[in-house]
Amino acid sequence: MKRSLAGRIWPNATAIVLAIGFVFPVYWMFNTAFKPTGDIISDVPVWFPLHGTLQHFATAVGAPDFWTLAGNSVLVTAVAVGLSLLIALCGAFALTRMRFKGRKATLLVFMVAQMAPWEVMVISIYMIVRDADMLNSLVPLTAFYMLMVLPFTLLTLRGYVAAVPKELEESAMVDGCSRRQAFTKVVFPLLAPGLMATSLFGFITAWNEFPLVLVLNKEPAKGTLPLWLSQFQSQFGDDWGATMAAASIFAVPILVLFLFLQRKAVGGLTSGAVKG
Amino acid sequence: MAVQLDDAVDKRAPRIGKGGAPPSGRATGTRRTRTGRATPYLLLLPALLATAVFLGWPMVRNILLSFQTLNMKELIQHLTVWNGTGNFGEILGGEEFWRVTLRTLVFTAVNVTLIMTLGVLIGLLLARLGKKMRLALSVALVLAWAMPVIAATTVFQWLFDSRYGVVNWVLDQLGWHSMAHYDWVGTQLSTFFVITLLIVWQSLPFVALNLYAATTTIPKELYEAARMDGAGTWKVFTTVTFPFLKPFFLATTFLEVIWVFKAFPQIFAINKGGPDRLTETLPIYAFTEGVGNLHFGMGAAISLLTIAVLLAVTAYYLRLTLKQEEDEL
Numbered sequence: 001m002k003r004s005l006a007g008r009i010w011p012n013a014t015a016i017v018l019a020i021g022f023v024f025p026v027y028w029m030f031n032t033a034f035k036p037t038g039d040i041i042s043d044v045p046v047w048f049p050l051h052g053t054l055q056h057f058a059t060a061v062g063a064p065d066f067w068t069l070a071g072n073s074v075l076v077t078a079v080a081v082g083l084s085l086l087i088a089l090c091g092a093f094a095l096t097r098m099r100f101k102g103r104k105a106t107l108l109v110f111m112v113a114q115m116a117p118w119e120v121m122v123i124s125i126y127m128i129v130r131d132a133d134m135l136n137s138l139v140p141l142t143a144f145y146m147l148m149v150l151p152f153t154l155l156t157l158r159g160y161v162a163a164v165p166k167e168l169e170e171s172a173m174v175d176g177c178s179r180r181q182a183f184t185k186v187v188f189p190l191l192a193p194g195l196m197a198t199s200l201f202g203f204i205t206a207w208n209e210f211p212l213v214l215v216l217n218k219e220p221a222k223g224t225l226p227l228w229l230s231q232f233q234s235q236f237g238d239d240w241g242a243t244m245a246a247a248s249i250f251a252v253p254i255l256v257l258f259l260f261l262q263r264k265a266v267g268g269l270t271s272g273a274v275k276g
Numbered sequence: 277m278a279v280q281l282d283d284a285v286d287k288r289a290p291r292i293g294k295g296g297a298p299p300s301g302r303a304t305g306t307r308r309t310r311t312g313r314a315t316p317y318l319l320l321l322p323a324l325l326a327t328a329v330f331l332g333w334p335m336v337r338n339i340l341l342s343f344q345t346l347n348m349k350e351l352i353q354h355l356t357v358w359n360g361t362g363n364f365g366e367i368l369g370g371e372e373f374w375r376v377t378l379r380t381l382v383f384t385a386v387n388v389t390l391i392m393t394l395g396v397l398i399g400l401l402l403a404r405l406g407k408k409m410r411l412a413l414s415v416a417l418v419l420a421w422a423m424p425v426i427a428a429t430t431v432f433q434w435l436f437d438s439r440y441g442v443v444n445w446v447l448d449q450l451g452w453h454s455m456a457h458y459d460w461v462g463t464q465l466s467t468f469f470v471i472t473l474l475i476v477w478q479s480l481p482f483v484a485l486n487l488y489a490a491t492t493t494i495p496k497e498l499y500e501a502a503r504m505d506g507a508g509t510w511k512v513f514t515t516v517t518f519p520f521l522k523p524f525f526l527a528t529t530f531l532e533v534i535w536v537f538k539a540f541p542q543i544f545a546i547n548k549g550g551p552d553r554l555t556e557t558l559p560i561y562a563f564t565e566g567v568g569n570l571h572f573g574m575g576a577a578i579s580l581l582t583i584a585v586l587l588a589v590t591a592y593y594l595r596l597t598l599k600q601e602e603d604e605l
Contacts, residue, residue: 011404018398019416025477026419028442029431045442087322094319106320111597113327116335117586119540119559120579123566124338127346147330154323208424210541215567226426230545233430240434251427258422259415 029251032244033057040241056245059236063246065221066228070249073207073225076138080145081202085195087146088154089161093183095154096161114151118144122215129216136222144212149202156201160194161187200261204254225250341576348570363577373561373578377585380537380557383468384589387536390476392529395483400513402488414485421481429545432474436460461547464554471555474542479535483528490524491517530593537586558582 032040033056034049060066094100095107129140164187172182210226217223229250233243342364344350345357367373398417402410423431436443438459447455461467494517502512518525540559543549549556549564556564562582566575587594 011401012406012409014401015405015409015413018401019413022413022416022420022477022481025428025431025435026423028435029427032434041440043445045445087326090319091323094316098316100313100316103316106324108598109324109327113331115534116331117538117559117579117583119538120562120582121334121338122563123572123575123579124334124341126567127341127572128334128337143326144330147326150323150326204422204424208426208541210426210545211563214544226424226541229426229430230541233433238437238439240437240440243430244434247427247430251422251424254424255419255422258418 026251026255029244029247032240033248035241037239037241056239056241057249059239059242060232060246060249063228063232063236063242068221069223069225069228072138072223076142076145076224077203077206080142080206081149081199083142084146084150084153084202085157085199088150088157088198089191089195091154092157092161093187096158097166110151110154113147114155116148116151118148119211122211125212126215136217136219138217138222141213141216141224145206145209148209149205153198153202156198157191157194160191160198163194164190197261200257203257207254338576338579341573342580344573344576346572346576351570351572359573363574364581367574367577367581373581376556376558376561380585381589383472383557384533384537387472387475387479388529388532390472391479391483391532391536392525394476395480395528396487398480398484399487399491400517402484403491417481417485420477421485423478425478425541426545428474428478429542432470433546436470462551464551467547467551467555471539471543471546474546475536475539478542479532483532486528487521487524490521494520526593526596530590533590534586537589558585 031047031049034052034054035046036051036053036055039046039049039051091110095103125140125144126135129135132140134140168186168190169182172186173179177185208226209224210230213224213227214230217227229246232246233240236242343358343360345359345362349355350357398413402413405413435441438444438457441460443460444455444458447458458466460470498516498520499512502516507515537557538559539557540563543555543557543560544563547555549560553564558578559582562575562578565578566572
């Protein structure tokens with residue numbers, strides 16, 4: 001179908017404007033992080049970091065407890081996501097490959113759990129953790145993060161488990177594998193891409209989590225990076241260069257992960273949303 | 277954003293079970309040993325146990341707390357003081373709760389309307405673009421989508437900084453000179469403006485990219501037939517795209533409602549619900565009362581009421597999904 005010149009120009013023009021609009025905040029974060037302070041607090045914005053400097057990154061990384069907090073974040077996220085993948089995979093396998101009494105009810109439990117309003121439950125969680133005398137510990141934080149991502153992980157993995165042809169598993173069992181062997185040798189390798197795509201959302205959730213750590217781990221060295229970043233600006237006065245460097249350090253792992261995995265993620269999310 | 281299109285995946289599982297090999301349980305039912313019968317329960321045990329301990333118990337505890345007086349004194353001395361429905365009476369009898377509820381509902385409605393309308397428009401635009409342009413816009417969207425919430429919030433604070441923020445400079449250059457050193461977090465409306473912009477900017481990519489992905493599943497013949505009948509762009513959308521993607525629209529709207537309603541870090545980190553607590557939505561209100569002002573009992577009661585409001589708002593969709601699940605599980 002032929003379209004008029006105007007009909008071809010306006011979608012592209014709109015797309016360019018939109019692309020700039022969506023990228024600009026991200027760009028401005030990096031731009032500010034690399035600019036010398038003189039260029040940041042200037043009356044006319046400096047659009048490109050022509051006099052690039054790493055000084056702000058040095059300030060951010062040199063902030064008290066930075067490495068401890070970064071370590072905390074990595075540890076809590078990795079353990080929470082790893083555990084939830086493991087637990088969810090077992091559950092997903094049972095729910096897709098086996099028929100048993102209470103299957104429907106179990107599914108319902110996880111669907112409801114997925115909608116849990118964690119943001120408004122911080123008060124009771126605070127009381128529970130305090131009564132257990134575990135405030136400022138990474139253990140409860142990890143446990144709750146694990147559960148925040150568990151229902152989603154489990155429900156999503158079901159689709160990936162179901163997509164592995166049952167015949168493969170059965171023929172492995174005919175060839176003398178036990179059910180467990182059939183799983184580890186045949187099903188698991190086929191599940192790897194699904195596990196990766198699913199874990200992306202777990203990583204993002206755990207890495208970004210803010211309300212709970214805000215309440216539970218008030219001790220400066222016991223927090224995670226989101227807490228650090230949210231308090232960075234007030235601690236460093238209005239040092240926007242260092243604040244943006246801190247934000248960049250925090251954002252880069254997720255941005256990289258996302259760019260690599262997003263194709264799979266979008267496909268995985270939508271493949272069943274529309275009933276064909 | 278962890279709550280994704282869960283029913284997305286649900287539909288795949290049973291379909292394969294029905295279409296392909298018979299479900300294993302029935303096929304091997306007669307030969308199954310006692311351990312075989314226990315296997316699914318053993319596999320599910322860790323997940324169910326964890327859910328009960330880390331979600332079920334906090335929920336129960338929340339309910340218990342909401343019937344207690346638990347302020348500074350009780351907290352330090354580990355006292356349990358029951359006060360019946362006192363907390364609820366005080367909250368529901370006062371003006372503040374209703375004001376915050378109304379504010380939260382308006383805030384949610386405005387954000388979700390903006391997100392869905394603009395998200396659909398961008399999604400349709402993506403479908404219309406050439407390959408290269410589509411890739412460019414997609415990458416831009418993914419960058420915004422992937423930006424961690426707290427990082428994005430910090431960046432928006434910098435963009436809207438009153439002295440050196442780039443937004444004020446641009447507005448000043450455009451001739452709006454009173455905006456030169458405008459304090460965006462100084463008034464209720466302007467603070468909400470920044471928060472809304474932030475939330476919409478963060479949520480649009482999810483809606484747009486998923487809508488685009490969904491439109492690719494619509495058979496081309498439908499469009500051709502509609503065009504042949506002389507339908508314009510709007511007509512094609514209302515007669516082909518929308519009816520075909522109705523489940524998608526429902527699910528996405530539902531997710532966005534939940535997500536905006538519960539938005540915590542954005543509002544809290546921008547201005548802690550200020551100025552004068554005028555941008556507090558229900559989750560922030562519960563937090564400030566409970567943890568901030570150390571009225572844990574009151575906070576727990578507010579959080580329960582918040583959940584009730586959220587359930588009421590999403591009841592229509594929840595009922596629909598549950599009914600569907602009943603049929604398809």
